[in-house]
Amino acid sequence: MNVAWKSPSFLMIALVSFPLLGYGDFSVNLGLTPDYVWRGESQTNEEFAIQGGLDYAFTNGLYLGTWASNVKFGEERDVEIDLYGGFTRELDSGFSFDIGHISYVFPDNSDVDEAYLGMGYKIFAAKYFYDYNNENSYLDGSLSFDLPKGFGLGLHAGLFDFDQGQDRNDYKLALSKQLWALDFELGYTDTSWESSIHDGRVTLLISKTW
Numbered sequence: 001m002n003v004a005w006k007s008p009s010f011l012m013i014a015l016v017s018f019p020l021l022g023y024g025d026f027s028v029n030l031g032l033t034p035d036y037v038w039r040g041e042s043q044t045n046e047e048f049a050i051q052g053g054l055d056y057a058f059t060n061g062l063y064l065g066t067w068a069s070n071v072k073f074g075e076e077r078d079v080e081i082d083l084y085g086g087f088t089r090e091l092d093s094g095f096s097f098d099i100g101h102i103s104y105v106f107p108d109n110s111d112v113d114e115a116y117l118g119m120g121y122k123i124f125a126a127k128y129f130y131d132y133n134n135e136n137s138y139l140d141g142s143l144s145f146d147l148p149k150g151f152g153l154g155l156h157a158g159l160f161d162f163d164q165g166q167d168r169n170d171y172k173l174a175l176s177k178q179l180w181a182l183d184f185e186l187g188y189t190d191t192s193w194e195s196s197i198h199d200g201r202v203t204l205l206i207s208k209t210w
Helices: 008-020
Strands: 024-033 049-058 062-070 079-090 095-105 112-121 124-131 136-146 152-161 168-179 182-191 201-209
Touching: 095 124
Parallel strands: none
Antiparallel strands: 024 049, 024 201, 049 062, 062 079, 079 095, 095 112, 112 124, 124 136, 136 152, 152 168, 168 182, 182 201
């Protein structure tokens, strides 16, 4: 699919990594949700979404991946294809970092490109995204806790800083659990904006990773 080469950064990472394709692991994921919510905003106009992705992680810390979902917003946007690549490493101290690039590809419409830098330590993680074409940025902070009986608790807060327009905060509280070889995440999201696609809502994601 030629849309994969719209991002120079994605192409560069792919070319550098090509000789190492024999050293790493593939993973595949599929998901179903009644409402695809991204940064606190419904991307499907509060309708169902089927999602899936493919990732390849090299032993040296490089990774490449793609992910897709149906969407429903704006003009002629009904499919989103994400293309990303980067480098990540976790140190013996528990500190981790992640640097890379992601392209949100919308066939027959304008794409969005972001560079990102993430850091984490034990239960805390933070990641900064910068859209260098539109000069927008997003700061993501999260806490993850292991609960009894195999449950997990995730807390998230984000700040969407728009170069033109009102900034937006979003929040999420999520409870996760693996059952019947499937991953379930039940969450609640809300934002500082008031509209039908930004209001507080309960979300559910059922996924499977191989």
